[in-house]
Amino acid sequence: MYLATLMLLGSGELGREFAIAAKRLGCRVVACDRYAGAPAMQLADAFEVLPMLDGAALRAAVEKHAPDMIVPEIEAIDTATLAELEREGWRVVPSANAVQLTMNRDGIRDFAARELGLLTSKYRFAESRDEAIAAIEAVGLPCVIKPVMSSSGKGQSLAKTAEEVGAAWDYAVANMRGDRPRVIVEEYIAFDSEITLLTVATRDGILFCAPIGHRQESGDYRESWQPAAIPAAALGSAQDQARKVVEALGGHGLFGVEFFIRGDEAIFSELSPRPHDTGMVTLISQSLNEFELHVRAILGLPIPEIELAGPSASAVILADRESDRFGFDGVAEALALGELGEPIDVRLFAKPKTLKNRRMGVALARAATVDRAVECAVAAAARVTIHYED
Numbered sequence: 001m002y003l004a005t006l007m008l009l010g011s012g013e014l015g016r017e018f019a020i021a022a023k024r025l026g027c028r029v030v031a032c033d034r035y036a037g038a039p040a041m042q043l044a045d046a047f048e049v050l051p052m053l054d055g056a057a058l059r060a061a062v063e064k065h066a067p068d069m070i071v072p073e074i075e076a077i078d079t080a081t082l083a084e085l086e087r088e089g090w091r092v093v094p095s096a097n098a099v100q101l102t103m104n105r106d107g108i109r110d111f112a113a114r115e116l117g118l119l120t121s122k123y124r125f126a127e128s129r130d131e132a133i134a135a136i137e138a139v140g141l142p143c144v145i146k147p148v149m150s151s152s153g154k155g156q157s158l159a160k161t162a163e164e165v166g167a168a169w170d171y172a173v174a175n176m177r178g179d180r181p182r183v184i185v186e187e188y189i190a191f192d193s194e195i196t197l198l199t200v201a202t203r204d205g206i207l208f209c210a211p212i213g214h215r216q217e218s219g220d221y222r223e224s225w226q227p228a229a230i231p232a233a234a235l236g237s238a239q240d241q242a243r244k245v246v247e248a249l250g251g252h253g254l255f256g257v258e259f260f261i262r263g264d265e266a267i268f269s270e271l272s273p274r275p276h277d278t279g280m281v282t283l284i285s286q287s288l289n290e291f292e293l294h295v296r297a298i299l300g301l302p303i304p305e306i307e308l309a310g311p312s313a314s315a316v317i318l319a320d321r322e323s324d325r326f327g328f329d330g331v332a333e334a335l336a337l338g339e340l341g342e343p344i345d346v347r348l349f350a351k352p353k354t355l356k357n358r359r360m361g362v363a364l365a366r367a368a369t370v371d372r373a374v375e376c377a378v379a380a381a382a383r384v385t386i387h388y389e390d
Contacts, residue, residue: 002028004299007065009052010073011040013349013359014275014291017283018073019043021291025299030065037352040073055081062090069093069298073274075103075149076177093298094201094251098273101249104148106184108271116248118241118268121260123186132169133162135185142188145169147176156219158188189267191260195228196278198290199242199255202297206243209286209293210308211235213370214278218357223378224278225313225370226285230261238266245271254294277359278314284345284364285312310366313373315381317346317361319354325389326354334363334380342367344380354386 003026008015011031016039019029023043031044034051041047046065050057055078062070062085070085071093079100086096101107106125112118124135125148136143136159145168147155155175159165165185172183194216198209213228214221230238242257245268249255256276258269279290287307288296296303319326331346338344348361361384365376 002026004028004068005030005065006298007062007067007070008032008040008044008073009058009070009077011038011044011047012073013039013280013347013351013362014277015040015073016043016349017280017289017291017347018071018275018294021289021295025295025301027295027299030061030067032061035352039349039351042350052077054078058082059085071274071298072099077103079103092251094253094255094273095249098249098251102271102273104182106148106182109184111248112245112268112271116244118245119237119265120268121187121189123184125182126169126185127182129166129169132183132185133165136162136165139185139187144186144188145172146184146186147172148182148184149177149180154219189260189262191262191267193228193230193261194269195230195238195259195261196224196276197238197242197257197259198276198279198282198293199239199246199257200293200297200303201246201252201255202303203252203300204303206246207293207303207306208239208242209279209282209290209306211238212276212278212281220357220359221278221316223313223315223374224281225311225374226281227308227311227370229370231264233264234259234261234266237264241266241268249273252297252300254290254297256290280347280362281312281314281364283314283347283362284343284366285309311368311370311373312364312366313370313377314365315363315374315377316359317348317363317381317384317386319358319360319386320356321388322353322355323388323390324353326386327389328361329385329387330383334383337365337376337380337383342372342376344376346380346384348384354388360386 011033126132210227214224363380367373
């Protein structure tokens, strides 16, 4: 009856689009998250509400639904239990090792820099305020301080003086995930741009999407665009490094590999073994979007040449307060911008609750140039507003 049963660990907007892609190929989807009514749950065949850092609860859900594949969509998962399940014969996508190494920034950074020899910034880890301040002797000032475990850049800040490092430690710990107070203190890179290189590990080898540029604010992305204009030498270096790390991690699926671009250099930053938020732009830019690529790769299905439809962009739609009684205005006005001949789309994520600066949707645009696509996406996103009923 079903092509495969996929258990999704994390059911936010990325999980929602993954579920859509999986359902179109005849898969049964079981969506898991810590709260009921999460976006992917609304489309799934079954769902479970559980804290995924609770290994016993995670194991119980897996044994109950017996999925062909366990597909993590977030970092905050009991990876030790995933490793145990994999040893017992359950398939974790792309692999329990990849999920475990990338759950925290310390694992993937040490793996990339020390084991694989990738080009990274100078960095040190700290488990106390004093250690964070001491780390600047090795990395210099200014420096960037981040929790080793967080999502969407939460808890990240730039410190320009030794006094600011202490405050940055406090901010990082207050916004981290998990219960381990540990941060990475890293050299500030005066980069030209930052990119996400979507890298697909398939049964037939490694594929790359066109590089995606993005703008960050408060540690989270605000706009992304494709293709990012970077030197050919930097792109070649990024592809070589991405291939190396993805092959070393093992398994099949889509990886979001992030780099700082400085001249002809590509400096490895982070990696997610799953679709990436900046890759939402592929919903309008590519012949197969990042979610369709992920599903095909993990199922071992053929992937034709990835074709770019044209310069494209995404811009986020944010909430400005907490509420569980709200609605959206301006969607018609946003979509009407496409009547000018440049394709416009809007995706609302159907999250049951707003929070300050929470992503509630995204506007997508395609145009003759990247700059114009960004302009159109930002204009469309600005027309969608949230009204609150409390």
